Amino acid sequence: MENVIEIKNLTHCYGKQIIYENLNLTVPQGRIFGLLGKNGAGKTTLIKILMGFLRPTSGACRVLGEDSHNLSPAARRRIGLLFEGHLAYDFMSIAQIEKFYSAHYSAWNRSLYFELVDRLDLSYDHLIKNMSCGQRSQVVLGLIFAQNPDLMILDDYSMGLDAGYRRLFLDYLREYVKDGSKTVFMTSHIVQDLENLVNDIFFLDRGKEIFQTSLDEFMSGFKQFRFIKNGSGSMPIKMPYKDDVIINTDNTGNMISVYSFETGAAVSAHLKGQGIDVSGLEHVPMTLEDAFIGFTGKY
């Protein structure tokens, strides 16, 4: 299967600050990828590099087989790009922006655009600059669907959308990818939306290696265990620490949580090795959002 996106040894710095170092990532055709990371992890920067708006410090980045910094017009025609904040030509109206974009895309689906924007119940001469953030995002997402691209890159699609429209958008997105030829690369701050949508996930952490896995593998392999903090007498309470087995820890009240890819027995034995009393260690089921926070940590 063809790789739609290929990133090899990508390094990018803002001044002396390293954002990525030797980042590697591949996105095969026909799948939905979620790029996850905390604020400032470099998600938007990566999308800017993918679309050629930033030149990386070093490394290779190819999109649809072309150097991302020199994408041909033909390649750009195959990419639907949602910019952070639902960027749009806000001096245009609903009808004007459709007329403008339709001239650039041969596979333009006009009826799909109006099907989505009609839900706004606004006249077609309503200017985008006079819309709320949520209304504007609906217009922009309508434009991207109407473009019918082979690759959609969506930078925080959920910003400003209410729950109903988010659900509607996800329904359209599922419909869009169902024939297996389309690829979606997306970020979202609403992690739970991705749980029943994406096939693969990437965790991005500033200056560290990217972690790429399938959603199923991650959700079945990554586990949370919890136990009550016990102290005895004047002995100080020992806290677990991060290492190869313990990916992350969290302490809320008298409960300690540890996150690991290992089994309960292995974690229990490992914590005992750290000198921690883990009687009552229990496995806690997680949502994707729980797992995301468990993996990347709270602030």
Added chain:
Amino acid sequence: MFLSILYKEWLKIRIYWVIALMLNLFVIGWLFLGLRHLFIIEHAEMIWYQIFEIGTLHYTHVKYFLIITGMIIGAAQFIPEMIGHRFRLSLHLPIGPNVLVLWSALIGFISVGVLAVLDAVLLYAVIGIYFPHEAAQSAFLTVLPWLWAGLIAYMGTALTAMEPQLSRKLVYLAIAGGFVWFFCSGHDYESYNRVLWKPVLVSLLFIPAVFLPAFRYRNRSL
């Protein structure tokens, strides 16, 4: 594709262009009324003396209108692209970035150029009503550098708006300001006759210069 870019640029500038058209027509209309008034209250020989012996220019107010027009059209076209980095939307269109920028700038250049031609033709016509053909031709040659300054003001504003780096913005502004000053510094009839083509030729470099800020925008590392 060109029509689509024309459509986008027209949506941005249409209000400003129509206002500029009205203002430029008003200025020429004002000139016509002024000359008409002059011929009513003055003797013809006095007017002849003022204009052809002393060299008084009766249409100096034409000088600055096209410069202001050029600056407004340039700002109306490119500042909305730069606010919130909307320029990325344009750069993602399936058009080569150089072609896109050149077409956008040419559309603005032509829109200011149309007003310049209109000013020149109407000025020629108004002067031709009251004076012989030679005087109308002289007026045309006198305002030509001022009108060209309007086009330079447009290109300078476009370059300055598109440039991502502040220090370079100031450089573009200074170069364009220098050219505008040069073309407007003549105070006599036909000040630049015989030499006008040379600075005009040099200032044509403003047109390919629009590739520079677009290139630099795409090659930022921040």
